[in-house]
Amino acid sequence: MLENTKLIHGYPVVDKYTGAASIPKYQTSTFNQKDVFEKQDYSYTRFGNPTVAALEEGIATLEGAKYGFAFSSGMAAISTVLMLMETGNHIIVPNEVYGGTCQFVKDILPSYHIESSFVDYSDIETVEKAILPNTRVLYIETPSNPLLKVADIKKLVALAKKHELVTIMDNTFMTPLYQKPLELGVDIVIESATKFLNGHSDVVAGLVALNDERIAEQLTVYQKSFGSILGIEDAWLILRGMKTMGIRMEKSCQNAATIAEFLEKHPKIEKVFYPGLSSHPDSDVHLSQAKNGGAVLSFELGSEENVHTFTTHLNLPIIAVSLGGVESIVSYPRTMSHACISEEERLKQGVTPGLLRLSCGIEDTEDLLTDLEQALSYL
Ligand SMILES: Cc1ncc(COP(=O)(O)O)c(C=O)c1O
Structure with missing residues (x-):
């Protein structure tokens, strides 16, 4: 089966x-x-x-x-x-x-x-x-x-x-x-x-x-x-x-792969972290043990100020702790998942003031791309 x-x-x-x-x-x-x-x-x-x-x-x-x-x-x-x-x-x-x-x-x-x-x-x-x-x-x-x-x-x-x-x-x-x-x-x-x-x-x-x-x-x-x-x-x-997990995940992962590529080429983005991208240092290991890059990616906006401007202009993804919903979810690891560790430890791990995580939902890809593009235009 x-x-x-x-x-x-x-x-x-x-x-x-x-x-x-x-x-x-x-x-x-x-x-x-x-x-x-x-x-x-x-x-x-x-x-x-x-x-x-x-x-x-x-x-x-x-x-x-x-x-x-x-x-x-x-x-x-x-x-x-x-x-x-x-x-x-x-x-x-x-x-x-x-x-x-x-x-x-x-x-x-x-x-x-x-x-x-x-x-x-x-x-x-x-x-x-x-x-x-x-x-x-x-x-x-x-x-x-x-x-x-x-x-x-x-x-x-x-x-x-x-x-x-x-x-x-x-x-x-x-x-x-x-x-x-x-x-x-x-x-x-x-x-x-x-x-x-x-x-x-x-x-x-x-x-x-x-x-x-x-x-x-x-x-x-x-x-x-x-x-x-x-x-x-x-x-x-x-x-x-x-x-419905099969079709939900398929769409979420397709969205993540497309968005990761879009963000990687975008001049306002310093770095994209997604194991489905060939630029990821361990994408070969990941794809040898997993079917695709998954539905979660992170990206570096360079500063806390940029994070603030970007997230206030974003319309579709909800800003929340958690991931894996049908709706796209943007999280700020610094004040959410990694709030309980020291700034020094966060920086050692690479959790910088400019880092955002995106869990892709099942919205239409074009709408997500348009929303990300317009929010990035304010930086
Ligand atoms: C990778 C991972 N493991 C475990 C948990 C904990 O799950 P729960 O919030 O259902 O207790 C989370 C929650 O965000 C998670 O991201």
């Missing part, structure tokens, strides 16, 4: 109990038990719910995994998975990891005596040098936010296998449609379903997929015990959003 067909038929899309063509919202906390001694599929919604289970099967199908898990946010998924580590473990994380993950690893994990090293993943030798006797996890996120730096998944997986490390990968930017970490040997894949999977900027959710039975059993207990389960209404909205 190919991807678009899989999105419509590859997991429970018809309700097995009633035949409803859309999985109903089983809006219930508990289930009447016919017999106190007999086990039944569902007993209590924190342990499992048919609407949420359909979504969990859905993410497993899309990622090519045996097991899927749904959480109340991308961060709930990330933090619950990272808590699978034990006291005394060490984790290696890329320098440009998502801000929330950075905060969790730096501020929360030390309370459980779990150490971390933040490393430049563009150099595999640097990553290998960071491995300690107690290293347990190699955490991957590619392309990175907001500079779209690329890490070589296959090389990182080979390194992890050599040192018997568990690989965990945040695949939010590329989605399971365009990058399949488990096929590349990653052990656990995480998606913030808040973004492209749901696609309509109306839900916060996280999904996890994996193949290892022992880890799946452990994660089932953690999901149930931490209790950061996904709400039924939200699971239903994602199930609905996922059905």
